[in-house]
Amino acid sequence: MNWDFLFQLAVNGIIVGTxxxxxxxxxxxxxxxxxVVNFAQGEFMLIGAWVCWALLVHFHLPFWLGFLVTLAFMxxxxxxxxxxxxxxxxxxxxxxxxMVTIGLSLFFQAAMKWMFGVNAQxxxxxxxxxxxxxxxxxxxxxxxxxxxxxxxxMAGFFYFFKFSRFGLxxxxxxxNQQVAQSLGISVKSVFAMAWAISAMVxxxxxxxxxMVNGVSSALSFIGIKVFPAVILGGLDSIxxxxxxxxxIGLLENFAEFAxxxxxxxxxxxxxxxxxVLIIILVIKPYGLFGTKNIERV
Amino acid sequence: xxxxxxxxxxxxxxLGFGGxxxxxxxxxxxxxxxxxxxxxxxxAGKTSMLNxxxxxxxxxxxxxxxxxxxxxxxTPNQRATLGLGRTFQNLxxxxxxxxxxxxxxxxHHLMKNNFLTGxxxxxTGAQREESEHRRHVEDIIDFLEISHIRKAVAGTLPxxxxxxxxxxxxxxVRPDLILLDEPMAGMNLEEKEDMARYIVDLxxxxxxxxxxxxxxxxxxxxxxxxxxxxDFGRKIADGLPDEIMSNDHVKRAxxxxxxxxxxA
Numbered sequence: 001m002n003w004d005f006l007f008q009l010a011v012n013g014i015i016v017g018t019x020x021x022x023x024x025x026x027x028x029x030x031x032x033x034x035x036v037v038n039f040a041q042g043e044f045m046l047i048g049a050w051v052c053w054a055l056l057v058h059f060h061l062p063f064w065l066g067f068l069v070t071l072a073f074m075x076x077x078x079x080x081x082x083x084x085x086x087x088x089x090x091x092x093x094x095x096x097x098x099m100v101t102i103g104l105s106l107f108f109q110a111a112m113k114w115m116f117g118v119n120a121q122x123x124x125x126x127x128x129x130x131x132x133x134x135x136x137x138x139x140x141x142x143x144x145x146x147x148x149x150x151x152x153x154m155a156g157f158f159y160f161f162k163f164s165r166f167g168l169x170x171x172x173x174x175x176n177q178q179v180a181q182s183l184g185i186s187v188k189s190v191f192a193m194a195w196a197i198s199a200m201v202x203x204x205x206x207x208x209x210x211m212v213n214g215v216s217s218a219l220s221f222i223g224i225k226v227f228p229a230v231i232l233g234g235l236d237s238i239x240x241x242x243x244x245x246x247x248i249g250l251l252e253n254f255a256e257f258a259x260x261x262x263x264x265x266x267x268x269x270x271x272x273x274x275x276v277l278i279i280i281l282v283i284k285p286y287g288l289f290g291t292k293n294i295e296r297v
Numbered sequence: 298x299x300x301x302x303x304x305x306x307x308x309x310x311x312l313g314f315g316g317x318x319x320x321x322x323x324x325x326x327x328x329x330x331x332x333x334x335x336x337x338x339x340x341a342g343k344t345s346m347l348n349x350x351x352x353x354x355x356x357x358x359x360x361x362x363x364x365x366x367x368x369x370x371x372t373p374n375q376r377a378t379l380g381l382g383r384t385f386q387n388l389x390x391x392x393x394x395x396x397x398x399x400x401x402x403x404x405h406h407l408m409k410n411n412f413l414t415g416x417x418x419x420x421t422g423a424q425r426e427e428s429e430h431r432r433h434v435e436d437i438i439d440f441l442e443i444s445h446i447r448k449a450v451a452g453t454l455p456x457x458x459x460x461x462x463x464x465x466x467x468x469x470v471r472p473d474l475i476l477l478d479e480p481m482a483g484m485n486l487e488e489k490e491d492m493a494r495y496i497v498d499l500x501x502x503x504x505x506x507x508x509x510x511x512x513x514x515x516x517x518x519x520x521x522x523x524x525x526x527x528d529f530g531r532k533i534a535d536g537l538p539d540e541i542m543s544n545d546h547v548k549r550a551x552x553x554x555x556x557x558x559x560x561a
Contacts, residue, residue: 165401165404165405165408168394168398168401168402168405169402169405171391171393171394172391172394172402172405175391175392175393175394176389176391178353178373178385178389179385179389179391180374180402181352181353181372181373181374181377182351182353182373182374182377182382182383182385182467183374183377183382183402183403183405183406183466183467183469183470184374184377184378184403184405184406184407184470185374185402185405185406186372186374187374
């Protein structure tokens with residue numbers, strides 16, 4: 001048994017897992033407050049990464065400034081998308097709305113390829129060091145930044161929902177829109193806010209992934225990877241999203257390990273999460289933390 | 298605002314769902330400071346009427362005037378901001394939240410600090426604002442005698458208390474006019490007496506005008522200043538409780554002719 005390698009994979013799993021957790025939170029945020037299953041979550045990451053890349057490479061902005069401009073842009077983008085595309089869909093059947101988000105996903109994929117080409121592009125170097133030494137493990141600084149940012153985002157989400165009045169308004173809206181309205185909460189602005197935050201935070205994750213792996217349309221595949229995480233954690237649970245993300249991140253690394261050492265089936269890294277997806281749907285369709293829909297007559 | 302103007306006036310409200318007429322040509326006025334009750338048999342359109350006032354339904358015809366202003370086309374949240382609060386017939390508390398959080402949601406629209414200035418907590422007065430709101434919320438909690446359960450998760454409370462928390466939440470919006478949809482349904486005698494006392498206090502001490510739907514005739518006749526009777530979506534009478542009790546039309550439609558002794 002190769003313990004060092006296993007440990008390294010565990011660390012990778014946790015780092016990637018927190019990132020999945022962040023994207024999963026964004027997905028849950030939209031689902032919980034607007035009941036929309038957003039298949040274009042990965043494309044939010046992709047757009048964010050490309051925009052940030054373009055700002056750094058073509059406009060030569062310093063990293064921190066490009067990063068902030070990207071976040072501001074994505075916030076506006078989220079609001080615009082909600083107002084123009086999704087607001088008119090309110091009240092339509094769920095399947096139509098899902099089709100719209102799948103359409104958005106394809107559209108943005110194509111648009112990004114058209115604007116930025118099909119080749120992967122590397123971010124300019126942001127960090128001086130190639131790797132940082134932590135407890136004898138060498139970790140890329142971008143990974144470390146990814147981990148720190150993910151944790152900060154999670155703390156931010158927690159603070160937002162627990163202590164800010166907008167978070168409270170959002171929870172109220174998620175629970176019962178009519179009652180929230182009767183208490184003076186504008187459901188329209190809550191919806192717009194959900195999309196804005198979700199787009200912004202996804203883009204943040206996208207930039208981080210882009211810094212590690214380069215930016216290409218493959219990046220948006222994480223948007224699909226998020227599904228096992230979200231189903232595992234429970235579609236409407238923010239805590240579940242984080243837990244689901246971590247578990248899936250660890251699982252895919254361990255699956256890779258087991259496969260490389262023993263089974264040699266190949267590509268378990270990509271496939272294992274979807275096995276979990278199927279198993280969870282069969283044995284615990286509401287996930288670990290999701291709300292069970294109990295109908296009382 | 299002219300003092301003599303009614304706080305709420307509906308003008309010839311009609312509402313239909315497909316082929317079903319829920320309300321036909323209903324007009325009424327509620328004066329500032331009144332407790333105004335709407336009664337009528339099941340399916341008479343009482344809740345529909347309330348929903349037209351609160352904005353959940355948009356009437357097909359007619360106007361809703363609030364404080365002299367036409368609010369027929371406003372959204373429910375805009376109406377809440379103007380000073381219109383309500384409770385619901387079926388309990389609609391935010392079950393996972395604490396009692397305190399439930400009530401704080403009602404303060405949302407009264408807070409001025411946004412998202413960004415809220416982050417600069419001490420500089421922008423967000424702190425002062427927050428503590429001011431806390432104090433109002435404390436007043437409401439004291440008044441409704443729910444301070445012992447403030448930290449409790451709303452969904453775990455017994456029915457009577459949940460009704461009270463829901464009232465507290467509606468009061469937190471600081472409405473001038475509060476709509477209560479069956480505030481005493483399913484309560485025992487003692488709880489009903491408490492609720493009636495809260496409603497009278499809200500009206501007399503907090504200065505709120507009350508519109509109430511209630512089936513308990515004893516309570517309605519006891520605390521209402523005026524009563525309106527709906528039947529099959531039409532207004533068949535309105536007036537002082539005594540007038541309603543002795544109105545033949547009402548007896549036939551709702552109370553049942555022989556039941557009057559019991560009610561009185």
